[in-house]
Amino acid sequence: MMRKTSVILLSAATGAALMLFVTQPRAVFMGSSARAATADTYRQLNLFGDVFERVRSDYVEKPDDTKLIESAISGMLTGLDPHSSYMDAKSFRDMQVQTRGEFGGLGIEVTMEDGLIKVVSPIDDTPASRAGVMANDIITNLDDEAVQGLTLNQAVEKMRGPVNTKIKLKIIRKGQDNPIDVTLVRDNIRVRSVRARVEADDIAYIRITTFNEQTTEGLKREVANLSNQIGDKLKGYIIDLRNNPGGLLEEAVTVSDSFLEKGEIVSTRGRNAEETQRRTAHSGDLTKGKPVIVLVNGGSASASEIVAGALQDHKRATIVGTRSFGKGSVQTIIPLGSGNGALRLTTARYYTPSGKSIQAKGIVPDIEVLQDVPDELKSRTDTKGEASLRGHLKNDGDEKTGSQSYVPPDAKDDKALKLADDLLHGIKNSASAAPTPGGDNKATTDKPKAAN
Template identity: 90%
Template sequence: MMRKTSLILLSAATGAALTLFVTQPRSVMMGSIARAATSDTYRQLNLFGDVFERVRSDYVEKPDDSKLVESAISGMLSGLDPHSSYMDAKSFRDMQVQTRGEFGGLGIEVTMEDGLIKVVSPIDDTPASKAGILANDIITMLDDEQVQGLTLNQAVERMRGPVNTKIRLKVLRKGADNPMDITLVRDNIRVRSVRARVEDDDIAYIRITTFNEQTTEGLKKEIANLQNQLGDKLKGYIIDLRNNPGGLLEEAVTVSDAFLERGEIVSTRGRNAEETQRRSARPGDLTKGKQVIVLINGGSASASEIVAGALQDHKRATLIGTRSFGKGSVQTIIPLGAGNGALRLTTARYYTPSGKSIQAKGIVPDIEVLQDVPDELKARTDTKGEASLRGHLTNGSDEKTGSQSYVPPDPKNDKALKMADDLLHGVKVNASAPASASDDKSTTDKASVEKQPATKEAN
């Protein structure tokens, strides 16, 4: 359309030129343009070939051809935007494990301390918990290999493996006289992306840490458990999305749908108009119209922002906290064949139900609550946001950077959580906090997309 407009405008100055373009067959005109573009592309590829051969022949040490090609691909993709990248075969496998939320392993959350592996906590009903592994245990050896000298990722990779295979750990425990040798059999482990508890005896608190393939089912399970536990006492829900970096687009849609009866959840728009997809809610609010409050902060990104934006636009939830990260783009994972890894390519922007792009702007909460941050942590608790990333997709002149992302480790000091509690108990009243879903003023109700898009992630 833009090309036709340019030609029409050109006619105001040169009518003869217009006649030439209009009378020339479209196929011939487009063929000429395509040939010119192709010719230019081949010249650039020849340049790449020349550089590649020069490096192979003249570099001071013999380079690995495959690594040269991988580096070239990585450079091409990283030059597009901060979220497009090349994944080699191992990185692709790791990404698949992360998004599935399921793998063969031991069932322990670990960290690195003084070069050794420290157990943060064992996961319930896993080989680690059944074998008696405890929080703060120190793992010094994996089979016959010293942990000292391994990175955290390398150690985790060695602890994972096929189901029903064995691994021997040497474990130091405070108070024990000697190290313990513990043999574990790997089992199928599911990452718990959803955790819940009862807050103040009558509020359902649900924390979502990531959006993997297990998230929606985990949410449904926790909602049902909390409803059975609280019964008629249940006053409402607090959904904590703080410092949730995102994940799968499909999971963001289904999580949003759990709280909505109708209306658009998100639209994704690619380079071409025909690529636009709209996703809408289906009838069935799992929370039965109870009041919902969503906690967000500077670390809430991508899929988290889709959920927060949908519930805010439909006035289904009150958002409390600080402005979110501002990642408003969608990446498609494109496998490159066996052993060749995959591309993570930015293919669309997403828009909230009101048609707003939050790219490089973030979502502004209905009620801003700043936490009291210890002085020693102040320099490390603000997230710079999407707008600070080099090469980010731009979005007008009102882009925003920087937002607080600190969450106090003790819930008693959590001011955003306290505000949510007070609103649900009626201790505080705010116009942004409707009493229930019946106060939803949204009229957006677009048809659900029947044809599903390719596997995508909004992470």
């Protein structure tokens, strides 16, 4: 009996493997309408075959058959939604390496927008972040070659390469009159997904930059280290998920589980009811019930939104910041056999414990905090979000676009962090900083105002 093995993933940018499962093929009995539909499908496939043969025989230059087929597959998938795509064998291998948290390249999380490469977020302490590449930058050229016409995977492949080799990026940045040329030196990117420090002498600050295979272990290690450093005076934890584009579903589940004693974490629902899967928490709160504040913004996507949504619905954490990206879909990596790459196919939506789909809407924080943005950056402080992507999955009700993604480089200017500190120290409480009827949907550390 044949088996189909597939891998589930969640990410707002280039894909990362998440969870393995095996399904058995089911017997299918077709009625007359199903047979007619099948016959129509075969007619369309014959049309594809006719076009393929005409291109092979009549195109001005002899085409590469493999590239023709790969381009056809890629076009079929990218026409579905922004997150479905085809990965050739090399791209598939690169993805598997990246999910382990170590890969060669520049350190940029990217997506495709209007045929160009858009930066979702530079990864901390990489060539991209050190060179000043910013979220929402549009990359138009790679080593003087136009990006227009390349697939996302092709562009990513060009940005990767041997360590210590150079690549020049031409960047369009909103608010800048002229394109910016940036030369980067490729490095071995080791993604340290969890960073931590002691905040205000008695608060554990933990930043999670991505969800790879090392994230949960990194979280456990930092919680233990900070708990030992701070001791009995520990007031609570700040978990910073701002500009975290997502990653492994399994890691999002286990990170959420680290703060919960019981209850549902997330459910995924595909086309058929029997495909619904629910993930639940196990007893054992890593932080021993200490207060938790989660920071999010417009760059917090996918796996980050699972964590924020689970802790918010269970009232285990107060969510502070701005509305998240709104990627509420699940992709499955389906290997196509040895040497044939894989499909990255959207197969389900995910739902928070309360049954909400955040697709094209995002996680609304309990307390909204807008940062003070320098004048030169004011034109680019919003992330458009999932709802702005062409071909995105629709959601019932009002979809939301535009959410601030700016994080001040100096912690002393970070209003969301300051409010989190105040909440944990009891200087402010959630009620006093929470939305009030008829407010203007803004809250700051100076004078908290209303939020939705």
